[in-house]
Amino acid sequence: MEKLPPLNAVRAFEVAARTASFTLAATELGVSSAAVSQQIRNLENWFGKQLFVRSGNRIALTDAGHAIYPQASRALGDIAAIGRRMLEGGLRTRLVVSVPFSLAELWLAPRLAVLLEAFPQMAIDVRVEDDPVDIARQNIDLRISYGDYHYPGLKLVRLVHDEVLPVCAPDFWHRHGNGASGLEGVHDSMFIHTNWGPNYATHPSWADWFAASGQSRSPDPSQGRRVGLSSLAIASARLGLGIALGQRVMARADLEAGRLIALSPVSVRLGHPYCAFMLPAKAERADVAGLVELLGAIPGKVHSGFPGKSV
CATH class of the missing domain: 1.10.10.10 (Winged helix-like DNA-binding domain superfamily/Winged helix DNA-binding domain)
Structure with missing residues (x-):
């Protein structure tokens, strides 16, 4: 040896x-x-x-x-x-997925529902936690993270590079849009601001969005609504609390159902993609590979791994 x-x-x-x-x-x-x-x-x-x-x-x-x-x-x-x-005698059937707080409800949960249709007997353990996590010691099968730099020793799959755009409830815009064709005349108090926290510096702000749309406006966060999660920003907009700079993959179901409307076609890309990390020994497991495929799917695309299913 x-x-x-x-x-x-x-x-x-x-x-x-x-x-x-x-x-x-x-x-x-x-x-x-x-x-x-x-x-x-x-x-x-x-x-x-x-x-x-x-x-x-x-x-x-x-x-x-x-x-x-x-x-x-x-x-x-x-x-x-x-x-x-x-x-465990080689009989493990539980899938352990670790995910950031903002992705758990609006992005991960609907895709897990599709996975369970293909694997109805599977037990799933969803752990909601911030980076970094010890994937090996905590027995995690799949870690989903913002950015591709957290776990250099593991297998990496880039899932989606999301973007943000202005969204609000239709009734809110009817009451507060003042007949405007855009956001130029909306008061600063109507905007929802997401505080991404001290660990992130690449998420776009309302000032970034207005710059991308050719305007120099920067709504004052102290006059508007402020939340600590991107998923909470979308929920707040859905409830008619203001206009959120919502992530497209999280807001898609609400937009398709008419619970939210997009106020502009202009969007701003996030600084990093969402990525899946896993130990190389687990990457070929059917449940892990199937979930990675679903998470990286183009919305509406039918997947070969799950016939007749779309996400």
């Missing part, structure tokens, strides 16, 4: 690289920061390469560290998958 690197050190390296912190790695592993640091030194000595650049309390992967990390993460994930199969 070929000589293997120390596996405890590889595990410490994988967690430290993923969390970008010896302190966070120590918390996850249940050891001290000094123990993590020592394991990293052991691995560096074994490879004869420096894996991290250390600057005070901050760490960053070196070129050698970047070269090693994807394979180390993938190998540990495969080992974890083998252990689960042995413990």
Whole structure:
């Protein structure tokens, strides 16, 4: 057998690289920061390469560290998958899907309904949580994330690159549109603003939308309605609370049913696509592959994996 690197050190390296912190790695592993640091030194000595650049309390992967990390993460994930199969006797039927808060209800749930028509006996565990998550340790089959950069060691499938456009309830526009042909004359208090949170800087704002439509207006958020989720912005618009800059994939069902109307054909693309991440060993499972296909489907397209079904 070929000589293997120390596996405890590889595990410490994988967690430290993923969390970008010896302190966070120590918390996850249940050891001290000094123990993590020592394991990293052991691995560096074994490879004869420096894996991290250390600057005070901050760490960053070196070129050698970047070269090693994807394979180390993938190998540990495969080992974890083998252990689960042995413990469960190879009879696992539960699909564990991890998803951000904003996507769970309006985007994921309708597609899970289609999946369950094809796999009616399947048990599904939907976990709603922010990035990052430990896919291997938490036994997650599929993680859906905004952006393609969170999990470099895993299989990646880009699902959809969404866009936003102005939407509101028909009755709201009838009462507050003032006969306007566009949004130029709408008061600032009528706009719904989505606060994406401190971790995101690439989501378009109302100022971005007005710029895309050839106008310089920037509605004042302090005068309008503010919500903390894109799905809540759409729900608020549906209830007649204002005009939301709604994501198209989330608003599609409401637009088709007439519960919402689009006030302009102008849309603005999000900064990143939504992506699916999974351990390579799980990517070919029928339930995982079927859900990935549904999530990446063009609306209305009939899928080969699920005859007669459309999303």
